[in-house]
Amino acid sequence: xxxxxxxxxxxxxxxxxxxxxxxxxxxxxxxxxxxxxxxxxxxxxxxxxxxxxxxxxxxxxxxxxxxxxxxxxxxxxxxxxxxxxxxxxxxxxxxxxxxxxxxxxxxxxxxxxxxxxxxxxxxxxxxxxxxxxxxxxxxxxxxxxxxxxxxxxxxxxxxxxxxxxxxxxxxxxxxxxxxxxxxxxxxxxxxxxxxxxxxxxxxxxxxxxxxxxxxxxxxxxxxxxxxxxxxxxxxxxxxxxxxxxxxxxxxxxxxxxxxxxxxxxxxxxxxxxxxxxxxxxxxxxxxxxxxxxxxxxxxxxxxxxxxxxxxxxxxxxxxxxxxxxxxxxxxxxxxxxxxxxxxxxxxxxxxxxxxxxxxxxxxxxxxxxxxxxxxxxxxxxxxxxxxxxxxxxxx
Numbered sequence: 001x002x003x004x005x006x007x008x009x010x011x012x013x014x015x016x017x018x019x020x021x022x023x024x025x026x027x028x029x030x031x032x033x034x035x036x037x038x039x040x041x042x043x044x045x046x047x048x049x050x051x052x053x054x055x056x057x058x059x060x061x062x063x064x065x066x067x068x069x070x071x072x073x074x075x076x077x078x079x080x081x082x083x084x085x086x087x088x089x090x091x092x093x094x095x096x097x098x099x100x101x102x103x104x105x106x107x108x109x110x111x112x113x114x115x116x117x118x119x120x121x122x123x124x125x126x127x128x129x130x131x132x133x134x135x136x137x138x139x140x141x142x143x144x145x146x147x148x149x150x151x152x153x154x155x156x157x158x159x160x161x162x163x164x165x166x167x168x169x170x171x172x173x174x175x176x177x178x179x180x181x182x183x184x185x186x187x188x189x190x191x192x193x194x195x196x197x198x199x200x201x202x203x204x205x206x207x208x209x210x211x212x213x214x215x216x217x218x219x220x221x222x223x224x225x226x227x228x229x230x231x232x233x234x235x236x237x238x239x240x241x242x243x244x245x246x247x248x249x250x251x252x253x254x255x256x257x258x259x260x261x262x263x264x265x266x267x268x269x270x271x272x273x274x275x276x277x278x279x280x281x282x283x284x285x286x287x288x289x290x291x292x293x294x295x296x297x298x299x300x301x302x303x304x305x306x307x308x309x310x311x312x313x314x315x316x317x318x319x320x321x322x323x324x325x326x327x328x329x330x331x332x333x334x335x336x337x338x339x340x341x342x343x344x345x346x347x348x349x350x351x352x353x354x355x356x357x358x359x360x361x362x363x364x365x366x367x368x369x370x371x372x373x374x375x376x377x378x379x380x381x382x383x384x385x386x387x388x389x390x391x392x393x394x395x
Contacts, residue, residue, distance in 0.1 A: 001393060002027045004092040006058075006083060006108070008099040009033070011308060012041030012280065014122075015055065016193040020386040022053035029090050030055045033079060035063045037253045039222055039277050039309075042196060058082045076103030084111045091115075094393055096165075098122035102153050109160050120392070121161035124190070125305045126174055128154035130227065155179075163392055167306055168329045188388050189329070190308045191380040196280075197315035199373065200288035207289040212273075215247040218321070218355060219290030221278075222309040224256020228296050232323050232351055234263045236294075237272040239352040246359065251275045251286065287316035291365065292340075292358050297324040299345050306330050314339055314376040319358055319368035323351050339372030 003026050007014035010032030018030035032043060034057030043055050060078050065071040084107050087095060095112055097105060097120070105121070112119040132147025139146070155178035158164055164180060166172070167190050175185055207213040218240075224230050233250060240246040248269075250260060253276050264272045278286050287293060293313040297305060310330040313320055320340030324331045331342035341358070343350045358365055 002092040006097045015041045076101045080104035080107030094118040096120040120163045122165045192311040194380040199317040204285040206285035219249040220294040221251040224252045237269045314372040317373040319365045337375040
């Protein structure tokens with residue numbers, strides 16, 4: 001088959017799927033938004049890639065705006081036109097689209113419908129719900145109407161899709177309320193590219209280069225946006241401010257990074273160390289630098305956004321500390337596999353107390369770390385996962 005996989009974010013595990021499908025003989029084009037500030041996967045062809053695999057960044061005139069509603073509305077149209085151009089040129093049998101803004105997704109579905117291309121909506125987040133929650137905070141009255149528009153738009157796009165991949169059973173009630181037949185819904189949980197994330201030593205080139213090899217590091221790597229509360233990280237830095245051997249390391253860009261930079265200067269948090277996003281090839285060393293890996297998610301995200309960074313962290317053989325809603329799949333995975341602690345994102349005191357517990361207890365950290373890696377090795381089998389996608393595509 002000719003398969004176009006469009007992952008707007010360019011994250012690691014989606015491109016791993018594209019490579020695996022290409023190795024099975026499918027002609028695969030993997031596209032992503034080139035001008036988007038976000039962590040990236042292995043988006044460059046390597047010597048081991050088959051000739052049937054291609055990867056291309058889709059260009060917009062300027063960096064894609066995540067948080068300005070008007071700018072984003074206009075850019076989604078521009079992005080949609082660019083994605084449609086790639087669809088028309090490649091002429092796939094099937095298009096799988098993940099993380100794609102709804103305006104651009106609309107244009108892609110229209111193109112597929114007009115040309116007999118099977119369309120698979122890979123629902124990483126319920127974007128309409130996320131937009132509604134965020135806009136309500138900024139515009140309490142008008143935000144309700146804007147949020148309702150995006151929720152209805154997403155439901156319409158889901159109904160128009162030929163197949164839908166959801167990453168957790170928790171999305172099922174929304175699918176049913178949107179009138180989606182069960183036969184169109186496929187539950188395939190996210191994963192991380194295990195073989196690309198080997199376990200590394202704490203003392204490595206990256207940690208040594210940045211003077212972190214002798215520090216105890218609480219490390220956060222990933223997006224800090226509207227679904228995350230960076231105040232939790234500030235609180236953690238304040239709690240360990242007098243511990244000279246402890247560093248709070250954050251690797252991010254955008255509004256979260258600017259917020260933390262301001263707080264670092266205002267509060268004199270020399271233990272809060274900020275970096276921009278790092279190349280994917282350095283990610284194993286980056287994660288190995290952390291003695292405890294962090295993930296956070298706002299309470300109103302509930303079950304509608306599952307942070308895939310948690311799955312990447314499980315591969316690193318490091319204990320996790322999550323501040324996420326207890327009903328979220330990430331919390332369930334970490335708790336059930338005993339790979340770390342998950343606390344309420346509203347309970348700042350519990351977050352810092354749990355961090356201190358992990359700091360004090362090396363045996364517990366080692367136990368959690370081993371459990372996380374064991375879970376990843378048992379669960380993140382790319383061949384089995386690709387079977388699920390392939391079976392869906394040829395049905």
